Every structure is written in structure tokens, then in C-alpha cells.
Amino acid sequence: MSTLSIRNLHASIGNQAILRGLSLEIPQGEVHAIMGKNGSGKSTLAKVMAGHPDYTVTAGEVLLDGQSILDMEPDVRARLGLFLAFQYPIEIPGVTIANFIRSALQARLPEGEELEATQYYAELYSKMDELSIPRAFTARSVNEGFSGGEKKRCEILQMSMLKPKYAVLDETDSGLDIDALKIVSSGVNALRGPSVGMLVITHYQRLLDYIVPDKIHVMAAGKIVLSGEKDLALKLEAEGYDWLDEHAGIEKLK
Amino acid sequence: MDPLTSSTIASKIDIDRSVGDFRYDVDYAFDAGVGLSEATIDYISEVKKDPDWVRAFRKDAYHKFLKMPMPTHWATKDLENIVFDNIRYYLSQGQAPKRTWDEVPEDVKRTFERLGIPEQERKYLAGVEAQFDSEAAYSNIKAAVGEQGVIFVGSAEGLKEHPEIFKKWFGKVIPTGDNKFSALNSAVFSGGSFIYVPPGVKVSHPLQAYFRINAQNFGQFERTLIIADEGAEVTYMEGCTAPKFETATLHSAVVELVALKGAKIQYITVQNWSSNVFNLVTKRGLAHEDAEIKWIDCNIGSRLTMKYPGVIMKGRRARGEVVSIALAGDGQHQDTGAKMVHAADETTSNIISKSISLGSGRSTYRGIVHIPKHLKKCKNNTECDALLINATSRTDTYPAITVRGQGHSVQHEASVSQINAEQIFYMQQRGLSEAAAMSLAVNGFVNDLVQQFPMEYSVELKRLIDLEMEGSVG
Ligand SMILES: Nc1ncnc2c1ncn2[C@@H]1O[C@H](COP(=O)(O)OP(=O)(O)O)[C@@H](O)[C@H]1O
Ligand SMILES: [Mg+2]
Numbered sequence: 033m034s035t036l037s038i039r040n041l042h043a044s045i046g047n048q049a050i051l052r053g054l055s056l057e058i059p060q061g062e063v064h065a066i067m068g069k070n071g072s073g074k075s076t077l078a079k080v081m082a083g084h085p086d087y088t089v090t091a092g093e094v095l096l097d098g099q100s101i102l103d104m105e106p107d108v109r110a111r112l113g114l115f116l117a118f119q120y121p122i123e124i125p126g127v128t129i130a131n132f133i134r135s136a137l138q139a140r141l142p143e144g145e146e147l148e149a150t151q152y153y154a155e156l157y158s159k160m161d162e163l164s165i166p167r168a169f170t171a172r173s174v175n176e177g178f179s180g181g182e183k184k185r186c187e188i189l190q191m192s193m194l195k196p197k198y199a200v201l202d203e204t205d206s207g208l209d210i211d212a213l214k215i216v217s218s219g220v221n222a223l224r225g226p227s228v229g230m231l232v233i234t235h236y237q238r239l240l241d242y243i244v245p246d247k248i249h250v251m252a253a254g255k256i257v258l259s260g261e262k263d264l265a266l267k268l269e270a271e272g273y274d275w276l277d278e279h280a281g282i283e284k285l286k
Numbered sequence: 287m288d289p290l291t292s293s294t295i296a297s298k299i300d301i302d303r304s305v306g307d308f309r310y311d312v313d314y315a316f317d318a319g320v321g322l323s324e325a326t327i328d329y330i331s332e333v334k335k336d337p338d339w340v341r342a343f344r345k346d347a348y349h350k351f352l353k354m355p356m357p358t359h360w361a362t363k364d365l366e367n368i369v370f371d372n373i374r375y376y377l378s379q380g381q382a383p384k385r386t387w388d389e390v391p392e393d394v395k396r397t398f399e400r401l402g403i404p405e406q407e408r409k410y411l412a413g414v415e416a417q418f419d420s421e422a423a424y425s426n427i428k429a430a431v432g433e434q435g436v437i438f439v440g441s442a443e444g445l446k447e448h449p450e451i452f453k454k455w456f457g458k459v460i461p462t463g464d465n466k467f468s469a470l471n472s473a474v475f476s477g478g479s480f481i482y483v484p485p486g487v488k489v490s491h492p493l494q495a496y497f498r499i500n501a502q503n504f505g506q507f508e509r510t511l512i513i514a515d516e517g518a519e520v521t522y523m524e525g526c527t528a529p530k531f532e533t534a535t536l537h538s539a540v541v542e543l544v545a546l547k548g549a550k551i552q553y554i555t556v557q558n559w560s561s562n563v564f565n566l567v568t569k570r571g572l573a574h575e576d577a578e579i580k581w582i583d584c585n586i587g588s589r590l591t592m593k594y595p596g597v598i599m600k601g602r603r604a605r606g607e608v609v610s611i612a613l614a615g616d617g618q619h620q621d622t623g624a625k626m627v628h629a630a631d632e633t634t635s636n637i638i639s640k641s642i643s644l645g646s647g648r649s650t651y652r653g654i655v656h657i658p659k660h661l662k663k664c665k666n667n668t669e670c671d672a673l674l675i676n677a678t679s680r681t682d683t684y685p686a687i688t689v690r691g692q693g694h695s696v697q698h699e700a701s702v703s704q705i706n707a708e709q710i711f712y713m714q715q716r717g718l719s720e721a722a723a724m725s726l727a728v729n730g731f732v733n734d735l736v737q738q739f740p741m742e743y744s745v746e747l748k749r750l751i752d753l754e755m756e757g758s759v760g
Contacts, residue, residue, distance in 0.1 A: 083711075085707065106715050107716075110714065110715050118712065122709050123709075124712070125730055126727075126732070127727065127730035127733070132726070133716075136717045139716075139719065
């Protein structure tokens with residue numbers, strides 16, 4: 033029951049079908065990676081799971097610990113424990129990081145209960161230190177004027193403060209230099225544990241040197257075409273994605 | 287839809303709205319009745335025991351009011367919906383303002399207690415005046431402040447007890463005939479504050495006035511005059527509320543500030559009128575050499591607000607500033623702005639205005655900046671930013687900047703923005719409801735200005751914005 037299950041998911045934007053029968057099972061405690069060419073639908077999958085209003089689900093379901101979430105507002109899904117680290121984090125002018133995360137935590141408390149401020153800041157600061165985010169960032173507006181790497185670290189900061197049950201990380205590695213990649217990976221690894229399921233979307237296998245997945249899935253044309261272990265990532269790195277088209281073709285013929 | 291963001295929130299707001307939306311019955315000893323005539327003015331003058339010059343001043347103003355047209359050629363036609371004959375111009379219990387809350391009649395006191403005024407006074411104010419309909423029910427200044435020679439009384443007491451200062455400035459910054467509503471106020475004014483701060487005295491804590499409308503079909507016409515003598519400093523804050531009635535209520539104040547050489551006056555308003563109130567207020571300050579006048583103005587609620595706080599920079603190096611936040615809710619119109627009149631060399635003015643329009647709300651910025659040809663080295667900076675929440679929301683900007691002559695520095699920036707769906711989705715993904723996400727984004731938009739308000743007020747402001755936003759979503 034403690035799984036995030038995606039079953040035969042079909043989703044489109046406008047008239048264009050992007051996800052075409054995608055199925056995936058991420059048990060709590062496991063880290064799965066999705067790799068795939070640009071345009072294969074990885075971000076679409078992430079946004080559909082999170083409830084982005086632009087996409088229409090035409091078939092299939094997504095179950096969070098057995099509960100169907102596709103009819104829920106994005107914030108309800110989030111409060112159930114689903115977190116998405118965005119490929120392109122959004123700027124929120126005038127809203128400081130400290131205030132933003134605090135509001136998000138407050139939203140998870142029962143009505144009438146107030147977040148304890150001292151404890152909150154203590155935790156925030158220690159998480160920031162772990163991610164090498166300078167203290168001054170608490171007073172900066174969310175993502176506004178951040179470099180690519182700062183945005184990604186800020187996503188991981190939010191994730192570690194919100195402690196989701198299931199986290200989807202959409203190309204959190206892209207645009208990071210090797211040092212930043214190490215910091216971000218150790219932030220992710222720190223959260224790893226028996227009560228968290230993770231789906232790490234990436235284009236490059238190098239991330240998987242730092243966040244070692246339990247399973248790797250390859251996505252093409254809106255569905256999973258191949259699943260395997262760590263060595264699959266190495267094969268992709270060596271041979272590129274093109275041979276998969278053939279795979280996808282074979283799949284289609286079946 | 288998430289049940290938390292739609293109907294339940296709407297019902298929660300109705301309860302939360304009770305901040306100002308409540309009313310207790312009160313017995314009035316004096317009631318000028320409905321409608322305005324010369325007899326109404328005589329009645330007010332009798333009850334208030336006006337000196338003859340005040341009665342004459344009122345009569346003169348009344349005739350000006352009758353002759354002056356509504357400013358509908360440039361302002362909204364909604365003004366035509368004010369029925370002057372349906373308004374009650376004076377209502378009071380006929381008692382002098384009390385110096386302690388214990389003496390304030392119970393029926394009035396509980397209103398102010400519910401609004402938290404006595405508590406705020408204890409916590410952080412140097413003095414409070416609390417006006418209930420036409421007259422102040424309570425007026426008190428902390429002993430230490432009074433001992434420095436600071437005068438803080440109601441306008442009626444000011445004109446009787448301190449005529450030498452009062453008469454010198456009363457009606458000088460805003461002439462009776464400045465506009466139709468300043469004329470109306472001059473005819474029937476009652477209540478408001480009179481403040482005098484002696485030379486060099488710096489009042490460390492704010493003085494506060496609270497204006498409460500309790501009666502239906504009522505017009506509140508307070509009149510405030512603040513004089514900061516040479517080198518003096520004072521901060522004055524006003525709060526305003528009224529319960530929501532079916533029929534229109536009119537609030538039409540006149541506020542005059544005089545900052546003598548090197549003095550500083552900061553005037554802060556946080557209004558939260560209910561949506562039946564026409565709020566038509568004239569506010570202007572006169573800044574002498576090296577003096578500074580700053581208006582910090584936050585307009586929430588009302589059916590229509592028309593308010594353009596101004597500063598006449600009369601002395602060299604005088605400075606004028608208007609910082610304003612306007613939030614036009616569904617069906618509301620905030621027509622606000624600033625007037626900066628440069629009348630001496632090296633004078634500086636700064637206008638920062640941010641407005642938010644929700645639902646069918648409309649916010650209008652109107653600014654006048656005037657720098658005549660003969661002056662040297664004047665500066666103006668004007669920034670106005672508008673945020674539109676819904677597709678039906680509206681904003682307009684009418685900046686009139688006339689700068690003649692050389693060597694002045696003038697900057698003007700304006701922007702209109704919208705909260706986009708991606709921002710809301712991002713915030714919702716973190717667990718915030720759509721309404722909470724909107725509130726956070728709106729608070730973010732005005733955040734830099736809110737920080738200019740004293741702490742207690744900025745908390746209040748944030749709460750008011752949250753309430754307005756909750757009402758607009760779902
Ligand atoms: N807003 C949109 N309108 C139309 N097509 C879109 C939109 N967003 C994404 N797509 C298309 O959907 C496909 C998948 O995109 P995306 O999920 O971003 O892929 P990935 O993350 O794997 O690079 C692409 O062909 C892209 O062009
Ligand atoms: Mg992508």
C-alpha cells in the first residue's frame with residue numbers, strides 16, 4: 033500500500049497527447065530514476081502528478097498510498113506528502129524564502145495551531161548550512177534573481193523542510209557544476225530513508241553516481257520503455273538514447 | 287475543487303469580517319436629522335457652542351458647497367449616487383470626550399474595546415482619540431507627552447482652548463472651496479484632532495485617532511489640524527471602520543498639516559471601510575524650510591475612495607512623500623494618488639503607490655507633480671505599480687507631471703502586473719491553498735511598503751489583505 037503508483041497514465045495538453053499509457057510503481061523507501069530524451073514527457077509526468085492545471089488526464093490513475101489523487105487540488109496532494117522539485121523553479125517577488133517555507137509548514141498544521149518560530153528557524157538554518165546556502169538567503173524573495181544552482185539548492189531546502197512522503201525531482205542536476213551537484217545529492221541522500229519514495233528525473237547518468245537509484249526507467253514518447261538496474265544508466269551514457277527508439281517501436285508492435 | 291478553498295472559506299470570511307462589521311445600539315442625545323440646510327448648520331453650531339467666527343465659516347462653506355459642481359467631469363459618475371438629502375450630518379451623545387476609558391459610556395466603550403483600542407493605547411501609543419460618529423468619546427495623552435507642551439485634543443476643544451494657534455492655520459492649507467467635499471466638510475465638520483507640538487519636541491510614540499461610524503445613513507466629517515513647530519517631530523496614525531449597511535454612508539474628512547522649519551510629520555492611515563462607504567477625503571500638508579511631511583496611506587474597503595494626499599513644499603529643501611497601498615475589492619473603486627506642489631528651490635518629493643485590484647475592483651492612480659519654471663534643483667520620483675488579480679479587475683493611471691525650467695530631476699516609473707498561474711501552481715505544490723497562495727503573492731507585492739508601517743500596523747495590514755484575498759478566490 034505504501035507506494036506511489038502510476039497506472040496507464042494518459043495526459044495531453046490542448047489536443048496533443050504527451051503521456052501515452054505510462055505505468056510506474058515507487059514503493060516507499062526506494063529511489064527510482066527516470067531517464068529519457070528531451071521532449072519524451074518527463075516534466076509532463078511530474079506536473080501531471082502534482083496537478084498542474086494545463087494538463088488533462090485522459091486515462092489512467094495515480095494512487096498515493098492507495099488513494100487516488102488525480103481529482104485533488106495541487107495543494108491537497110502536496111499536503112498528503114507529494115513534493116515536486118521543479119525543473120524551472122518559479123520566482124515569487126516579495127515573498128521571502130523564510131516566510132514561504134514557514135507558510136507552507138503552517139498550512140500543514142491543524143487550524144488554530146501555530147508553528148513554533150524558534151524551532152522553525154533552528155531547523156531552517158541547519159538545513160541551509162547543510163546545503164551551503166548563505167543565511168542571507170532567508171530574506172531573499174523566492175527564486176528571484178537566483179542563479180540556476182541556487183534555485184536548485186532552494187528546491188532541495190524546501191523538500192528537506194517539508195519532509196514529503198514522495199518526492200519527484202525534475203532534472204535537479206541540470207545546470208549544476210560538480211560541487212553543487214555533490215551538495216544537492218547529499219541533501220537528497222540525507223532525506224532518503226524507509227519512509228520516503230523518490231523519483232529522480234535526469235538526463236545524465238552522472239547524477240546517479242551520487243544518488244544511487246534502486247531502479248532505472250527509461251522513458252520515450254510518453255511511456256516507460258525499459259526498466260532496469262544501475263548498469264542501464266551506463267549503457268545509456270555510452271550508447272545514447274537512439275537505440276531506444278527501436279525499443280519503443282518493438283513495444284508498439286507487441 | 288478542494289472543499290477548503292471554496293465554500294468553507296467563504297463562510298469563514300463572513301465571521302472574520304466581523305472585525306469592524308458589528309454594531310451596538312446607542313442612544314443619541316443630539317441628532318441633526320436627515321438632510322442639509324442652513325438650519326442643520328445652525329443646529330450643529332448650537333450644540334457645539336461654536337464661536338461666531340466658526341458659525342460664519344460654516345455658513346460661507348455651505349454656500350460654496352451648494353454652488354460647486356461634482357467633479358464628475360474627471361472623476362467617477364458614482365459620485366452622483368450620493369444623495370445628500372438622505373444623510374444625517376450630526377449625531378452625538380452630547381458629552382465631552384472622556385480622559386479615562388472608565389468614564390466612557392458603556393454602549394460606546396464596548397465598540398472600541400472590541401476594536402482593541404484601549405489595549406493598543408497601553409502597548410505603544412503616546413495618546414489616543416476615539417471618535418464615535420460625530421464626536422470624540424475618548425481623548426487622552428500620556429502625561430509625559432503632555433508635560434512637554436504637546437497639545438492633543440479634539441478639534442472643537444482646539445478651536446476654543448487654543449484659538450491663537452488654531453485660527454492661524456485652520457483652513458489655510460486646504461481652502462474651503464478647494465473642492466466640493468472640502469466645502470461640505472467645512473460646513474458641517476465635527477470631531478477630528480488638533481495637535482500642536484512645540485519647537486524641538488520629538489514625540490517618540492505615535493498619537494492615534496480612531497474613527498468609527500456606527501449609525502446608518504450617516505456622514506462623518508472630521509477635521510484634523512496638526513502643527514509641528516520648528517524642529518518638532520510627530521507621528522499620527524488613524525484607523526477607520528464602519529459596519530456594513532445596506533445604504534450609503536459618507537466619510538468626508540479634511541486634514542491639514544503644517545510642518546514649520548525643520549519639523550517632521552508622519553501621517554499614517556489604515557482604513558478598512560465597509561463596502562457601502564463613500565470615502566472622499568482631502569489631505570494636504572504645508573512643509574516649510576527643511577521640513578518633511580510624509581503620508582503613509584493604506585486604503586482597504588469602501589465603495590469609492592477618492593483621496594490624493596498632498597504636500598506643498600513652501601520652504602527651501604522641504605521634502606514631501608506619499609507612500610500608498612490601495613486594495614480595490616470586488617465592486618470597489620480606489621481612486622487615490624498624490625499631489626506634490628514644489629514652491630521653493632531644492633525641494634524633493636517622492637511618490638510610491640501600489641494598488642491591487644480584485645474581482646471587479648478598480649484602482650486608479652492620479653498624481654499631480656508641479657515644478658514651476660522659476661525654481662532650481664527640485665526633484666521628484668514617482669513610482670506606481672498595479673497588480674491585477676482577476677480578468678475583470680481594472681487599473682488606470684493618470685500621472686500629471688508638469689516640470690518647467692532647467693536643472694530639475696524627475697523620474698517616473700509605472701508597471702502593471704498579474705499574478706500568473708505558474709506562481710500559484712508553484713505555491714500550491716508546496717501545500718498552500720489557492721487563496722493562501724494569492725494572499726502570499728499579494729503581500730509580497732506590497733511587502734516593501736508594508737515595512738514602512740509601524741510593526742503593529744503592518745501585522746494588521748497583512749491580516750486585512752489576507753481577508754480580502756480569501757474572499758476573492760474560490
Ligand atoms: N505547454 C505546452 N504546449 C504544447 N506542448 C507542450 C507543452 N509543454 C510541453 N509540451 C510538449 O510535450 C512534450 C514533452 O515535454 P516535457 O514533458 O517537457 O519533456 P521532457 O521534460 O522530457 O524534456 C514535448 O514535445 C513538448 O514540446
Ligand atoms: Mg523536462
